Amino acid sequence: MEDALNFYKSLAKRSLVSAECTYDCGYKDFIEGKVAYAINGEWAVADFEHHLRDDLGIALIPNIGKSAFKPLSSSLVLVFPDKSLSSNKAAALKELSEFLQSEKVQKRLYQEARFLPVNADLINQIKQQSNPNQAAMLAQLEQAVPMSAEAAQASAWLGLRKGFELFSKGVLDAAKAREYMQQFAERDYRQTQKQ
Structure with a gap:
């Protein structure tokens, strides 16, 4: 995970991707020809x-x-x-x-x-x-x-997104972002199971 985060950051530093551009933004930019790949x-x-x-x-x-x-x-x-x-x-x-x-x-x-x-x-x-x-x-x-089709997968996606946001803003390094993603996903999953 840390390698993937650092690789993505290296792409952003070279302006090959925009760290601020979410899925919808990337989808739209690709269709409009603003980016070369998706x-x-x-x-x-x-x-x-x-x-x-x-x-x-x-x-x-x-x-x-x-x-x-x-x-x-x-x-x-x-x-x-x-x-x-x-x-x-x-x-x-x-x-x-x-x-x-x-x-x-x-x-x-x-x-x-x-x-x-x-x-x-x-x-x-x-x-x-x-x-x-x-x-x-x-x-x-x-x-x-x-x-995975398990309910925990939704929590994993949320954890990935939240951790990546903090990583891309420079709040966390790759190792701390990985830990945060895991902790967030586990906490979110526990909360969904209480409902």
């Missing part, structure tokens, strides 16, 4: 394609020195509360689930939003017919590590 997820690809058209190029994220970059991956899932799958609505919920997983819907979700399908045949078809940008996105996702 690191983002597959959820943003459709919007980037819409705005940038042929000016969009997707590449694998390079290693940082000898360290390979391992992106996180997650899934959009359909969940049903309580015992709804054994209720009088079970048949309708099963029908909805099958509809959303159908090849037609999965294909449309990929075409319009770049959400990767759960259908293995459709994934193989996409791989075979992919353009260079799609191939790079798929190759990057193959290197991804699944992100």
Whole structure:
């Protein structure tokens, strides 16, 4: 973590990134051509394609020195509360689930939003017919590590953000920022579990 913070600070010192620019700012600046690159997820690809058209190029994220970059991956899932799958609505919920997983819907979700399908045949078809940008996105996702779906993950993101803010303002050095991130995340998680 300390290496990552110091690496990012070195990028900011060389004006390759702006430490004050948040996710939304970076997203907007990339679309407007104010910055040369953005690191983002597959959820943003459709919007980037819409705005940038042929000016969009997707590449694998390079290693940082000898360290390979391992992106996180997650899934959009359909969940049903309580015992709804054994209720009088079970048949309708099963029908909805099958509809959303159908090849037609999965294909449309990929075409319009770049959400990767759960259908293995459709994934193989996409791989075979992919353009260079799609191939790079798929190759990057193959290197991804699944992100935790635990409630603690939200607290971890908050801790990372708060610690990074203090680090980027020079309030904390990298080692103290790492400690702060951990402590903040643990405290936030404990508080959410009391509610």
